[in-house]
Amino acid sequence: MILYNIALSGNCHKVRLMLSFLGIEFEIHDLDLGTSEQSSDAYLKLNPFGQAPVLDDNGTVIRDSQAILVYLATKFGDKKWWPESSDELAEIISWLSTAANEIQNGPARLRVHYKFGRPIDFKQATDISNKVLRIIDTHLSQRIWLVGNKPTIADIAIYPYLALAHEGHLDISSYEHIQTWKTRFESLPNYLAMPGFSE
Amino acid sequence: MILYNIALSGNCHKVRLMLSFLGIEFEIHDLDLGTSEQSSDAYLKLNPFGQAPVLDDNGTVIRDSQAILVYLATKFGDKKWWPESSDELAEIISWLSTAANEIQNGPARLRVHYKFGRPIDFKQATDISNKVLRIIDTHLSQRIWLVGNKPTIADIAIYPYLALAHEGHLDISSYEHIQTWKTRFESLPNYLAMPGFSE
Structure with missing residues (x-):
């Protein structure tokens, strides 16, 4: 199994976390951003969106x-990490949409601006x-994990860009329920921090 | 089963299509946008994001x-409408992410601008x-449906905002594989057009 990876990407961190939680051995292929490997013909065959991560499991190639x-x-x-019921499955999918939409267009975009200098619509982000931080904090005020009573892939999908929020100059210290959940998540067996993070 | 609905929303169209394909009877609750019902306390309890659609199936409330x-x-x-294997399930989820991210930030946002006058980052959208139209067209050049060999929820999630692209002043007539797929989709039994569309 090969993970096409960018070390500083929160989206890639989701996958590294999952692989670590499941104890799966894998090979890592760090994309060479200096030569724009993510835009090379070979890589666009794996993922036409030119984004990381991509997982290649013996020829089964998954993007996103x-x-x-x-x-x-x-x-x-x-x-x-997977739900028991159709109700919980739907709830998980709604958080995966939030990860793909609001988290990507909010905290992740602010981080791309401040850390990598990309121009963005600052007010929109x-x-x-x-909005999404307030909603997640309220949601977590009444529960331990995002869906049901055990950690699921919803937590893994939402965690990285909240943990990286300060790199987008977002102060999330006042969101007390997010803070408690974040600490709880980081205490899970085989949790793996982003490279360069000691917290 | 109650669908909280906005008639002109492509996201709500996805759900109406699915309910029609499955032959499920449901009650429709059209949100009163004139009084901003979507921002009312009662509605925010159903969906703190203040968006439609929401499905209430006998107390099980699903947003997104x-x-x-x-x-x-x-x-x-x-x-x-659901995959047979883990590989196809993952592929479907990748298209649901595309629906929540690129389709929402591209064709859907342009439509919101031209049809409803909302200010947007025009170049970005x-x-x-x-990019996403080119990728989908290439993808469909080698297959009949987005995933596997039967229509799935991936097709339902991607269809509405491509069918509405012209309302965002996007001309998709040159994407021949998208056109063929669109016609194929619209020929499915129990297909339901957007209100006001005769095509």
């Missing part, structure tokens, strides 16, 4: 971090961030 | 169009649209 989480959870997860 | 598709497909779909 949320899709890779679902693939690993259903193929290797033995019901851990800030508004989206404040 | 992608999540509702998964809920209906797994609970009532009897394997139709146009670039995203052109």
